Amino acid sequence: MKEKKSHYSTVPEHYILSPESEPWLERFIFNNRGIVMLLLAIITMVFAYGLSKVTLDASIEKYIPLNHSYIQNYLVHKDEMKSGVANVKIAVEVTNGDVFTAEYMEKLSKISDEIFFIKGVDRSGMQSLWTPNVRWMEVTEEGFQGGPVIPSTYDGSKESLEVVRQNVLKSGQVGRLVSNDFRSSIIDVPLIEYDPETGEKLSYGQFSHDLEEKIRSQFSDDQYKIYITGMPKKLGDLLDGAKSIGGFFLMAMIMTAILLYLYSRCPKGTVVPIVASLIAVVWQLGSLALAGFTVDLYSVLVPFLVFAIGISHGVQIINGIAIESGKGASPVQAARQAFRGLYVPGMLALLSDAIGFLTLLFIDIGVIQELAIAASVGVAMIIVTNLVLLPIVMSYIGISRSGVEHARKSDANPAAIWRGLSMFANRKVAPIPIVIAIVMAVSGYYYSQGLKIGDLDKGAPELRADSRYNLDNAFMVSNYSTSADVFVVMVETAREHCNSFKVMDAVDRFMWYMDNVEGVQSTTSLVTVSKLVTKAMNEGNLNWSALSRNQTILNTSIQRAPAGLLNPDCSMAPVIVYLNDHKAETLETAVAAVEKFKEQFDDHVDEKYFGYGMAEMDEAIANGEIDSAPVRFQLASGNAGIEAATNQVIADAQNTMLIFVYVVVFVLCFMTFRSFTAVACILIPLALTSILSQALMTYLDIGVKVATLPVIALGVGIGVDYGIYIYNRLEVMIVAGKTMQEAFFETLRSTGKAVSFTGITLAIGVATWIASPIKFQADMGILLTFMFLWNMLGSLILLPALASFILRPERMKARHKARHGDTPPAG
Structure with missing residues (x-):
């Protein structure tokens, strides 16, 4: 086979510029560059107009699971209660x-x-x-x-x-x-x-x-x-606090620009990926605004993630163009070859990101669902801006001379670290990272069993402990007897019967039961008022501090009951339970206690009796249809009740979401590479990162909640990009006839260098969030920084170690020949 010599590795000549290997998509895009650019410019103007329509929405309804039974119960009585x-x-x-x-x-x-x-x-x-x-x-x-x-x-x-x-x-x-x-x-x-x-x-x-x-x-x-x-x-x-996000975005963009220039030494190769990624952000926000979506406290972080993902894929394109330019290719040829080698893994990675983000739709909470849609739309935009717009622009302007020279020098004198890392693809060294990974996975899984659902801090955990709000909340808690964490149980009965002895006796027993539950500070209800008034009517004698069986006395005792302790038709009387805090354990204990108590009342009374009025109910009792007015304890309202419902939704959805994310990534990777071993090489490092991130959350006392649950999907979605790019290039080198270690060395010199740069750059960018006044943004910054870095290390260390044992080069070559004949692989 004829070879073309250069400062770079020896590569078959027809592999570089052969028209036979041009995919139809490449021909369509690059043969119509002017038309495509004009179309993209028009789309940009439309979405830029939509950008002016973006509004910030902080409706409370978006932060609670509206379809949860607790919330549905609360909404039925929302206008009748003062404890919303x-x-x-x-x-x-x-x-x-x-x-x-x-x-x-x-x-x-x-x-x-x-x-x-x-x-x-x-x-x-x-x-x-x-x-x-x-x-x-x-x-x-x-x-x-x-x-x-x-x-x-x-x-x-x-x-x-x-x-x-x-x-x-x-x-x-x-x-x-x-x-x-x-x-x-x-x-x-x-x-x-x-x-x-x-x-x-x-x-x-x-x-x-x-x-x-x-x-x-x-x-x-x-x-x-x-x-x-x-x-x-x-x-x-x-x-x-969310206003500071703009500052963090600007800081991250400046840091990215500096690092990107140091990486490429090309002004054009620095500016164009940043501009392309910013255009993706404009498209994302503009399209969502035109579709009627608003931005909330969580989705406002998505533009940064879109920008970060755009930079991640843009670096791969620029790196590929620089390498081809160093081999003497013209700007058009370099752009086409970079596109040809990267559009398949790039689209696979981005589709995995987008569909992975959509798994957040499993969580029935408005802000998370809108975050899922916003992130998926943003990734869809990146497919166009970074895999189409960026290479077309670079095909016109090309890599600068300084960028080409830097690429040539880097390739002629590869960093020693790449030769060192390539040793992990050697079977003699590979067992070391595999054994370490197994130990870390087992230890991480064991430690992550302590991971909690919900908030683990007092006050408002979304804000810093020393924030103005949390200091105010601490003052309230320390100076008033009633807790700020209110859990409300709604006691339903027939109309005009909430003050009947049987109903109030059930409430009284429930209050005594809850007063003895750990984490409950006190309870109050219509019964509390009745006892106080009855005692007062009898010269304050404590012997009268009890419910009277005389209905006339009961009626008199609640005549002046405060608003919110019964509804207008006396068919519902809430029991207000004051909790010590709204930590996950406290809420779980309170909910479990209520559920246990209410079992004796559930499913024992026909639903129709709850709609009866006074006369109908009295007649039913007289006829022996029912012994007394029906009683039903309904969960839950109050800020603690809403929090408990939210925790349950997250607990039910987190495993489903995570499983679905991995299933989606598995299916897409298998459809692309047609190999279970390929999928294993990509997914195992990703799974290790997921396990370790949950262990980190346990160590840092970060609960799984509305703010942190999306990070799990985001970390998997973005992290899979590294493995896909590394494996794709590794497969190309193996099919080209190189040994496993040499193939990985060549992968590291090109794609691996871009992956390591991307991982470090993204980690530095999100690490700035740790200084945010919003604690949930700081928590997301810690977790994403860890996941970006660990996913990068997994793709550079664990992936080649696994590949050295489970990949079969001869099968890979045979599979490629069966699918593509003698055409060399793109990349």
């Missing part, structure tokens, strides 16, 4: 003295008035010492007496303040709206999520800014301090 997720608590603390001063009351009044007029506040449900719905009550010789905590006669005098003090003590709000040390009080602010006039969603970002500007900034000073908690405020703070 769209509530904000604002504490006003006086640094000297207590709340019973004229100055404090005046300050609290001004703050309450200011909050009252902030857009999005449900004014009818707002509670503070100044709102008329916060009342006191007592029983005297003349009967019940009560009224607003701050009476209409209040004038700021010492006498009035003493009346307020007594009213607060009688109201039962100490530890709830008033702190245990009497140095602060809370303003409880429910929100209206949709504007009743315009129908527009409430902007939590704007609402958070309003609280900061109109409340904290305006009223905080040396004497008074403001503390704000609640999911809407947390989302607002996350949105503010």
Whole structure:
């Protein structure tokens, strides 16, 4: 066979420029370069217009599993309860003295008035010492007496303040709206999520800014301090933190440009891949915006990943063009040959990425599903921008002389590290990394058994422990008796029967049961009110602190029950369970306890009785159809109930998602390489990284949750690229007749060099996330950095070691000949 000599390895001449080996796709693209470029320019302008339509959405519904049974139960009673997720608590603390001063009351009044007029506040449900719905009550010789905590006669005098003090003590709000040390009080602010006039969603970002500007900034000073908690405020703070993502993106782009220039020594080879990857980002965001999608706190990270994946594949193209240019090929010939050798593994890798990301659709949580769609669309765009646009542009401008010279010098004097790494393809050395990998896999799997589902930290784990929000939350927890982690169980019955003795007795027994569950701080319900009022009606005698079997007494005892402890038709009475925290173990324990208790009520009553009214129910009882009003304990509401539902969805979906990711990658790799051994070489290093990453999460106390679960699919999807490129080039060299070690050495000099550069560059880029004020972004940065580096090492060390034992060069040559005849492999 005729050979062409160069500074590079000896390669058959017709392998480099033979028209017979041109795929139809290559001919179509490069024979119509002008038309293709014009079409791509038009598409870019359309999507650039769509980029102007991108909006940031932080709706609470997107962060919870709307189809989960707990959430469905909550939505049925959403408008009847005051313990939903769209509530904000604002504490006003006086640094000297207590709340019973004229100055404090005046300050609290001004703050309450200011909050009252902030857009999005449900004014009818707002509670503070100044709102008329916060009342006191007592029983005297003349009967019940009560009224607003701050009476209409209040004038700021010492006498009035003493009346307020007594009213607060009688109201039962100490530890709830008033702190245990009497140095602060809370303003409880429910929100209206949709504007009743315009129908527009409430902007939590704007609402958070309003609280900061109109409340904290305006009223905080040396004497008074403001503390704000609640999911809407947390989302607002996350949105503010998300603005830093742009800075990290710019930092990563600059670092990538510097490293890419040092790698290629070609200004054009540096700028074009970056521009092509940025165009992919524009296409992704623009297309999603035109399709009606919005950007949220999680999908806002996707453009960086799209850019990173684009750079990963762009480096391979530039590397291939530089090598061909160093052999004397013209810019067009170099671009065509690079495309010919890389479009199959490139498209395989990108399809694996895209379909792998789509497996996140298994998780029934809006933000994760939209992240899956956004990432898949972005990868689809990269197929065009980096495998079509980039080589066409380079076919016009070519690699600079400095880039070509650098490529020639690098090839003439290959780094010693490549010769060293090539030893792992030698059967005498290969057992070492294989044994180490087995030990690490077994150890990692054993250690990863401690991996938890859900949050493992107190406060808002999405934010840093020293963030403003978490400091505010710590103040609330330490100064008030009621926990910020509320788990609500909805007790359903027939209409107008929530106050019947049988129903309230079941609730009473349930509360006693839950009060003795580990992790439960306290419980409250309609029963709590009934017992307190009954005791008060009997001169405070503790013997009367119990449920009365007399229905008239029960009816009287709940006449003034606070809103939210029963619904208008008395068919549902929630039990509010205050938890110590919302850690995964606490939620699992609480849910398991409720499920165990409710077994005695489930499936024992016909569904029709829950729809009966008073007369129908009484008739059914009189006829002996049923002994008493039906009772059903429904999980769950409150922020802790929502968290428990989310954890269950993630627990159910994580293994399914991971299995499907690997199945997809397996099928695509097998369809491409038609070899089980090839698939094994690619997937085994990938599986090792997955095991070790779960062990790392266990070590760092990072739970599997909404923020971290996508990393598993992202790490597998992006990591498979390395193995595909390495194996494809290795197969080409083996079919060309080289020994395993020499084939891997040649692979390292070209593709391996690009893979190592890509892995290190991407790892450095995402490592900048570790400094983010958003903890979930920092966690993602740690995990992605680890997965990028470890996937790279796996493809450079473990893959060749496995290949040296399980690949059969003669079979590979025979398989290639059967499929392609005597045509040499592209690459």
